[in-house]
Amino acid sequence: MTALEAWLVAPLAHEFMQRGLLAALLVGVVCAVLSCFLILKGWSLMGDAVSHAVLPGIVLAQILGLPLAAGAFVAGLSCSLAIGYLKEHSRVKEDTVMGIVFSGLFALGLVMFVKVESDQHLLHILFGNMLGVSWSDLAETAVIAVPTIAIMLALRRDFLLVAFDAAHARAIGLPVRWLNAGLLMLLALTIVAALKAVGIILVVAMLIAPGAIGFLTTRRFDAMLAVAVVVATVSSVIGTILSYHLDGATGPCIVVVQAVFFLAALALNLRRAARRATAV
Amino acid sequence: MIELLLEPFGYQYMVRAIWVSALVGGVCAFLSCFLMLKGWSLMGDALAHAIVPGVALAYLLKVPYAAGAFFSGLLAALAMALVRLRTQLREDAVIGVVFTTFFAVGLLIVSINPTSVNVQSIVLGNILGIADEDVVQVAGIAIVSLAVLLLRWRDLMLVFFDENQARAVGLSPTRLKILFFVLLSACTVAALQTVGAVLVIAMVITPGATAYLLCDRFGRLIAIAVALGVVTSAAGAYASYFLDGSTGGLIVVFQTLLFLAAFVFAPKHGRLAAARAARSVSETRP
Numbered sequence: 001m002t003a004l005e006a007w008l009v010a011p012l013a014h015e016f017m018q019r020g021l022l023a024a025l026l027v028g029v030v031c032a033v034l035s036c037f038l039i040l041k042g043w044s045l046m047g048d049a050v051s052h053a054v055l056p057g058i059v060l061a062q063i064l065g066l067p068l069a070a071g072a073f074v075a076g077l078s079c080s081l082a083i084g085y086l087k088e089h090s091r092v093k094e095d096t097v098m099g100i101v102f103s104g105l106f107a108l109g110l111v112m113f114v115k116v117e118s119d120q121h122l123l124h125i126l127f128g129n130m131l132g133v134s135w136s137d138l139a140e141t142a143v144i145a146v147p148t149i150a151i152m153l154a155l156r157r158d159f160l161l162v163a164f165d166a167a168h169a170r171a172i173g174l175p176v177r178w179l180n181a182g183l184l185m186l187l188a189l190t191i192v193a194a195l196k197a198v199g200i201i202l203v204v205a206m207l208i209a210p211g212a213i214g215f216l217t218t219r220r221f222d223a224m225l226a227v228a229v230v231v232a233t234v235s236s237v238i239g240t241i242l243s244y245h246l247d248g249a250t251g252p253c254i255v256v257v258q259a260v261f262f263l264a265a266l267a268l269n270l271r272r273a274a275r276r277a278t279a280v
Numbered sequence: 281m282i283e284l285l286l287e288p289f290g291y292q293y294m295v296r297a298i299w300v301s302a303l304v305g306g307v308c309a310f311l312s313c314f315l316m317l318k319g320w321s322l323m324g325d326a327l328a329h330a331i332v333p334g335v336a337l338a339y340l341l342k343v344p345y346a347a348g349a350f351f352s353g354l355l356a357a358l359a360m361a362l363v364r365l366r367t368q369l370r371e372d373a374v375i376g377v378v379f380t381t382f383f384a385v386g387l388l389i390v391s392i393n394p395t396s397v398n399v400q401s402i403v404l405g406n407i408l409g410i411a412d413e414d415v416v417q418v419a420g421i422a423i424v425s426l427a428v429l430l431l432r433w434r435d436l437m438l439v440f441f442d443e444n445q446a447r448a449v450g451l452s453p454t455r456l457k458i459l460f461f462v463l464l465s466a467c468t469v470a471a472l473q474t475v476g477a478v479l480v481i482a483m484v485i486t487p488g489a490t491a492y493l494l495c496d497r498f499g500r501l502i503a504i505a506v507a508l509g510v511v512t513s514a515a516g517a518y519a520s521y522f523l524d525g526s527t528g529g530l531i532v533v534f535q536t537l538l539f540l541a542a543f544v545f546a547p548k549h550g551r552l553a554a555a556r557a558a559r560s561v562s563e564t565r566p
Binding site for chain 1: 316319320321322324325363366367368369370372373374375376377380381383384385387388391392399400403404478479481482485486489492493523524525526528529530531532533535536539543549551554
């Protein structure tokens, strides 16, 4: 076995590393698929808002003894509804409304958390605990992530048309409002799926970077999706194994590896632009 | 009862937390008036996350945390400007990629060296347990920023509303914008200690947005926003004594509740006023 192979394989001798890697792959891929749509729609920061807003839902579900995923999903959706309502009915700009709503909900979650006697560690909700996921957590993640990916891929043409030209989409009879609402729901579901592994703060990074990398490297949507998924998969593997050797947190490692890919895509993009400029 | 209410003032750390929070809340609220009118709200959020690696490294190397924060904030701002100029990515995606990357680097540094600084106090703030030398830095930053703002707010206002006019009267918009971003990063650094990286965004937009629903003149807007920022921050710090923690959460919850109250009850721009206006229109036109 070469040194590189040993470096890659050694961590996987542990069962918790195998589970962690599976969780990282699942979450990475579902986030990557969604990130392509978010980038094209200009909704990158919606992911930021919804993921923070999920916190009070989780805490409340804990108090009431309901499944955490249900609480998180409801809170995430209420956040996007509240943003829409406040924007329609006041003269405050959309980005400001977004900031006010998600920070307010996150703060509410923090305050409620103080009053909860809980076995859940706050930092695990915020940053996930990739290497501590159990097989049942993994199953829960898969049950949410796999159908989410399937729906997004099946409806990708419709989502794409709505993102590029809503008027045209409406003209050919697509239910634009429902597709937008559906995308928000898929966003909330993805965040719920990512909860156990990467937590609600770092999921934002995984919801932006792969799509941005795809956008920089290719001009075709299917290719963009493929690039995003491949980058997310490779980053999840390298990041998880790197975190074992560095003895650092897994989520941040994956995000940093994605950032390295982003820099590479950026360099590629700039070189292409330079070449195009000289050719003309 | 009154004894119980006065109890927090008997502890030096509580008194200190209250006045430091109020000071920081006031300066951030001052800035919020500019930020939310210009549509730059998310810059505040991005900066707050982007300074985390600087803070982590500063604690690790035992240099003043403000210096590290400032340096990494600057680096992030440069990175955002560069990526935006050279690619076709949308602005929000550029901001998102850069700040989440910086934040992840910060978390990675902290996770590799867990002893130098506590993750929780960076992300969620820890004003009740703030160290003496950090108080000096926070108060210094806040007082200097406040002084600069008091001296230059009219110039900034002119630049933000009408750049041509500003240029015509001999101001330099570029220089003033840079000044504004320096002030904003300084205040994010200060606010990081009180409410933590995640909630800084509320400190630098919510008071301004609330005031914006309450009045139409810029001078008054600033006065109301600063008053709201000071009162909510002091009240949040005070109330956290009874809740055993989560100062940042309480401050932001108070700010959000006031925003919602203004959204419903504001005399001219509130929902009730709008409903009243709609009713009187339909009555005059049967």
